[in-house]
Amino acid sequence: MNASTQALPVVVIGAGPIGLAAAARLIERDLEPLVLEAGPTAATAVRAWSHVRLFSPWSEVVDPAAEKLLAPTGWVRPDGAAYPSGADWADLYLQPLADVLGERVRYNATVTGVSRAGRDRIVDADRDEQPFVIHLTAPDGAEERIHARAVIDASGTFSTPSPAGGSGLPALGEKAAADRISYRIPDLKDPAVRARYTGKHTAVIGTGASAFTALAYLADLAKTDDGTGTHATWILRRGISGSTFGGGDADQLPARGALGLAAKAAVDDGYADAVTGFRTDAFERDGDGRLVLVAEDGRRLDPVDEVIILTGLRPDLTFLDELRLSLDERLQAPTALAPLIDPNQHSCGTVYPHGATELSHPEKDLYLAGMKSYGRAPTFLAMTGYEQVRSIAAHLAGDHEAAERVELTLPETGVCGGAGLFDEPAAEESGAGCCAAPATLTIGSPAATGGC
Known part of the structure; x- marks a missing residue:
C-alpha cells in the first residue's frame, strides 16, 4: 500500500454498536475512522426496536475503548447489572x-457500492495497492x-x-398482503400499533427470541380489558420439543430463559395455539380480506387478521458485489468463521472469540464485522463484535500479535444452539436470533429483556 493510500481513513459502514466500537478502536490505534450511517442519527436500527430490552446487561454491551473516549465528557456507565432497552442503549x-x-x-449517507x-x-493488476472507493447516496x-485505505x-x-x-423466498401472495404483515416485534405501547392487534387474530411465524416476544406481547394484550378477543396462532416449521422454549431456568442468560417460559405460558394458558410442521407456501384472502395461510403440504389455517x-x-x-468475498455457502458468513458460529454446533457462549x-x-x-459477519447465524453477542473490531484495528495498525491475542471470555449459555437443535437453516428457525435480536417479556416490565 502506498503512502497516499495509507493516509486515507478507514471507512466504517454503520453507526450501530459495533461500527461505533470499531471507530473507537481505530482511534485507540491512531488510525482515522470515517463512519457512514444511512440514518439521521446513531443506532438507527437499534432505535427501530427501542421498545424492547436486551437480555444482556449494561456490563456486557459497552465497549472498553468506547468507554475511554466517553469518560472525559463525564459520562458514567449505567448500573452494570441493569438491562437496557433499545432506547436506553441508543440514547x-x-x-x-x-x-x-x-x-x-x-x-x-447510504452506501450503494x-x-x-x-x-x-475481475482485475488482478496492483489490486491490493489501490484504495477502496465507496459510492454514497x-x-x-x-x-x-x-476513498478509504480499508473498509469495515x-x-x-x-x-x-x-x-x-x-x-x-417470499410465499406466494406475501408481497401482495403487505398491508396485514409485519416483520418486526410490535410496539404495543404505541396506541396505533396496539389498536392494530387488539381484538384480532394474529399469526406469529418463527421460532426464536423475537417470536417468543411477540407471543408474550400478544398474551399480555389479551389479558387486558381492551384485549378481549385477542388471540395468536404460533406457526413453527418444525415440531415442539424440550428445546423449543430455550433453557428456561437453566439458561445462563436468565432473562432470555424467562422469555422462553413466557412464550410457553402464552400457549399453556390458551392465549396462543401452536401449529407445527407448517412451512408457509402461500397467503390467500378470504371474502372479508383476512389472510389464509397455506402450507406446502396443502394444509390451510383459519383466517387471521x-x-x-x-x-x-x-x-x-x-x-459489495464488486469485491472479492469468501463466504460460507450456507450461512453467508466468512468462510473461516462459519464453522465457529454454526448454530448446529454452537450457542452464543460457545462461539470461540x-x-x-x-x-x-x-x-x-x-472486513465484515458484527451481525453482518455472522450472515444468517443467530448466535451473535455484542461482546463478540467488540472483540472482532479490537482485533481488526490491531491488524490494520500492524500489531499482528495483538490481533491474534484473545481478550474476551464468554460465559457459556448452552441453550441457543447445540448439536441437533437446529434441523433447518438457522435464520429460518431462530426468529431474529437467539443472541442478537431484541426481544421482551411483558409490556412495560422493568425486567423485560431481549437480545445481545
Missing part, C-alpha cells in the same frame, strides 16, 4: 459516543464517492428480514 451510550466522534460520523479504485472484481439523491462493514442485518416462505413474520435476518451483500484472521477475505483490508 445513553451510542448517541453520546457518536457525538464524541463528531465529524468522524456522517449521517444520511464499494470497489477498488479503477478495478472491478444522500436522501435527496445526490451521489458522492470517497458493520451495517448489520436488521434491514433485511427473511420472508415467510419455507423455501427462503394480521401476520407477524419473525423468521430471521440475512445480510445485504448487494453493495475471533478476529481479523477469521474475518478476512480475498479482498485485502475488507
Whole structure:
C-alpha cells in the first residue's frame, strides 16, 4: 500500500454498536475512522426496536475503548447489572459516543457500492495497492464517492428480514398482503400499533427470541380489558420439543430463559395455539380480506387478521458485489468463521472469540464485522463484535500479535444452539436470533429483556 493510500481513513459502514466500537478502536490505534450511517442519527436500527430490552446487561454491551473516549465528557456507565432497552442503549451510550466522534460520523449517507479504485472484481493488476472507493447516496439523491485505505462493514442485518416462505423466498401472495404483515416485534405501547392487534387474530411465524416476544406481547394484550378477543396462532416449521422454549431456568442468560417460559405460558394458558410442521407456501384472502395461510403440504389455517413474520435476518451483500468475498455457502458468513458460529454446533457462549484472521477475505483490508459477519447465524453477542473490531484495528495498525491475542471470555449459555437443535437453516428457525435480536417479556416490565 502506498503512502497516499495509507493516509486515507478507514471507512466504517454503520453507526450501530459495533461500527461505533470499531471507530473507537481505530482511534485507540491512531488510525482515522470515517463512519457512514444511512440514518439521521446513531443506532438507527437499534432505535427501530427501542421498545424492547436486551437480555444482556449494561456490563456486557459497552465497549472498553468506547468507554475511554466517553469518560472525559463525564459520562458514567449505567448500573452494570441493569438491562437496557433499545432506547436506553441508543440514547445513553451510542448517541453520546457518536457525538464524541463528531465529524468522524456522517449521517444520511447510504452506501450503494464499494470497489477498488479503477478495478472491478475481475482485475488482478496492483489490486491490493489501490484504495477502496465507496459510492454514497444522500436522501435527496445526490451521489458522492470517497476513498478509504480499508473498509469495515458493520451495517448489520436488521434491514433485511427473511420472508415467510419455507423455501427462503417470499410465499406466494406475501408481497401482495403487505398491508396485514409485519416483520418486526410490535410496539404495543404505541396506541396505533396496539389498536392494530387488539381484538384480532394474529399469526406469529418463527421460532426464536423475537417470536417468543411477540407471543408474550400478544398474551399480555389479551389479558387486558381492551384485549378481549385477542388471540395468536404460533406457526413453527418444525415440531415442539424440550428445546423449543430455550433453557428456561437453566439458561445462563436468565432473562432470555424467562422469555422462553413466557412464550410457553402464552400457549399453556390458551392465549396462543401452536401449529407445527407448517412451512408457509402461500397467503390467500378470504371474502372479508383476512389472510389464509397455506402450507406446502396443502394444509390451510383459519383466517387471521394480521401476520407477524419473525423468521430471521440475512445480510445485504448487494453493495459489495464488486469485491472479492469468501463466504460460507450456507450461512453467508466468512468462510473461516462459519464453522465457529454454526448454530448446529454452537450457542452464543460457545462461539470461540475471533478476529481479523477469521474475518478476512480475498479482498485485502475488507472486513465484515458484527451481525453482518455472522450472515444468517443467530448466535451473535455484542461482546463478540467488540472483540472482532479490537482485533481488526490491531491488524490494520500492524500489531499482528495483538490481533491474534484473545481478550474476551464468554460465559457459556448452552441453550441457543447445540448439536441437533437446529434441523433447518438457522435464520429460518431462530426468529431474529437467539443472541442478537431484541426481544421482551411483558409490556412495560422493568425486567423485560431481549437480545445481545
